[in-house]
Amino acid sequence: MNSNGSVSANPAADKAADTAPVGIGQPFWLLAELTYSCPLQCSYCANPINLKGGGQELSTEQWLSVLKQGRKMGAAQLGFSGGEPLLRKDLEVLIREARQMGYYTNLITSGMGMDTERMAGFKAAGLDHIQISFQASSEELNNRLAGSPKAFAQKMAMAKEVKAQGYPMVLNFVIHRDNIDQIDQIIELSMALEADYVELATAQYYGWALANRDQLLPTKAQLARAEATTNRYREQLNGSGPKLIFVMPDYYEERPKDCMNGWGKLFLTITPDGTALPCHSARELPIAFPNVVDTSLEEIWYRSTGFNHFRGYGWMKEPCRSCDEKEKDFGGCRCQAFKLTGDAANADPVCGKSAHHGVIEAARQRADSATSEGVILRNNRNIGAARQQLHNLIARG
Ligand code: FES
Numbered sequence: 001m002n003s004n005g006s007v008s009a010n011p012a013a014d015k016a017a018d019t020a021p022v023g024i025g026q027p028f029w030l031l032a033e034l035t036y037s038c039p040l041q042c043s044y045c046a047n048p049i050n051l052k053g054g055g056q057e058l059s060t061e062q063w064l065s066v067l068k069q070g071r072k073m074g075a076a077q078l079g080f081s082g083g084e085p086l087l088r089k090d091l092e093v094l095i096r097e098a099r100q101m102g103y104y105t106n107l108i109t110s111g112m113g114m115d116t117e118r119m120a121g122f123k124a125a126g127l128d129h130i131q132i133s134f135q136a137s138s139e140e141l142n143n144r145l146a147g148s149p150k151a152f153a154q155k156m157a158m159a160k161e162v163k164a165q166g167y168p169m170v171l172n173f174v175i176h177r178d179n180i181d182q183i184d185q186i187i188e189l190s191m192a193l194e195a196d197y198v199e200l201a202t203a204q205y206y207g208w209a210l211a212n213r214d215q216l217l218p219t220k221a222q223l224a225r226a227e228a229t230t231n232r233y234r235e236q237l238n239g240s241g242p243k244l245i246f247v248m249p250d251y252y253e254e255r256p257k258d259c260m261n262g263w264g265k266l267f268l269t270i271t272p273d274g275t276a277l278p279c280h281s282a283r284e285l286p287i288a289f290p291n292v293v294d295t296s297l298e299e300i301w302y303r304s305t306g307f308n309h310f311r312g313y314g315w316m317k318e319p320c321r322s323c324d325e326k327e328k329d330f331g332g333c334r335c336q337a338f339k340l341t342g343d344a345a346n347a348d349p350v351c352g353k354s355a356h357h358g359v360i361e362a363a364r365q366r367a368d369s370a371t372s373e374g375v376i377l378r379n380n381r382n383i384g385a386a387r388q389q390l391h392n393l394i395a396r397g
Helices: 011-018 060-073 091-101 116-125 139-146 151-164 180-192 220-237 297-303 334-341 357-369 380-396
Strands: 029-033 077-081 104-109 129-134 169-175 197-202 243-247 267-270
Touching: 029 060, 060 091, 060 297, 077 091, 091 104, 091 116, 116 151, 129 151, 139 151, 151 169, 169 180, 180 197, 180 220, 197 220, 220 243, 334 357
Parallel strands: 029 077, 029 267, 077 104, 104 129, 129 169, 169 197, 197 243
Antiparallel strands: none
16 A cells, blocks of 8 residues: 555565665656677667677576566566567567566567567567667668678568567667658658557667767758658648657757656666666766666665765756756756766756867867768777777867
């Protein structure tokens, strides 16, 4: 029974919350990054540059323990992602067990490594939802961006299979300067595939995507055209067909996003080796984050230095500290502040009040004359080149 007299749907979570420090809520979203390995080579990958795919990974038993602990603490949404989560042979087991624990399970995949039998196995295991990413609406561009000659055909086949097997389907297109002018074809393709939701999400500049930012950031004019096209389709569809979700890049905003809905508020990411993070990019910050191999999830979430680092407002410097919008955006993204200003406690430079806002304005200006030439595909051979490109980008400011 809750304090309001109602019966709880998750008594174990209530018990965990009873022992939690005051003011810290329960995690809601658990993102299980099962592996950093990936058969594709997307230049906008948000995985850290310095980590090679194929490193240390948690065992099936360790993942099951993490999922159990997360559910006990109240997490309800579970995402399996990577890298490419299909590379894990135990994915079906993880889905089945997670579903029995009561999670709503989401598979976030490129579709590479999927086949009809495997998808049916996931269905039998109780998988709720599949999101398939595409790079573009044409085979040539899709395969060039993915760094794989087979990617488009495989994605098309698997998207059709998702519908055939009765899943709700989300298609995700990462939008950047090379595919944004084909937004109408992208929407047409999504309609033909009978997608339920289409995320037209402009690249977020973390990991490999930050190293490639000059090659990826669309111009303001491109964005305006793409948004207008999306709105035109929304009007035509008038509630029928896929729901179109267009995500603007924060680089063209004057106020930052409330990244992750605030640090350590709802999101908990577990990386392939068991490092626990408040967001998928946080391991690039100069902060020691705990690992689920030797620390309980409850200890990590409620009491670790890493998760408490940017909770509340005490850590803020000016202009965030005295800003009347700080409860709305929490000073923006800590990872972006660190990468672009050198201090994770600074205001996100996207904010027009930030002393470092010039780095965002300079990136916008460069986008007007940039091309995608020099874009670096994500693979282990290119780690050195990506590091150098990132170094140059940050040094230039
Ligand atoms: Fe880490 Fe925004 S991506 S706080």
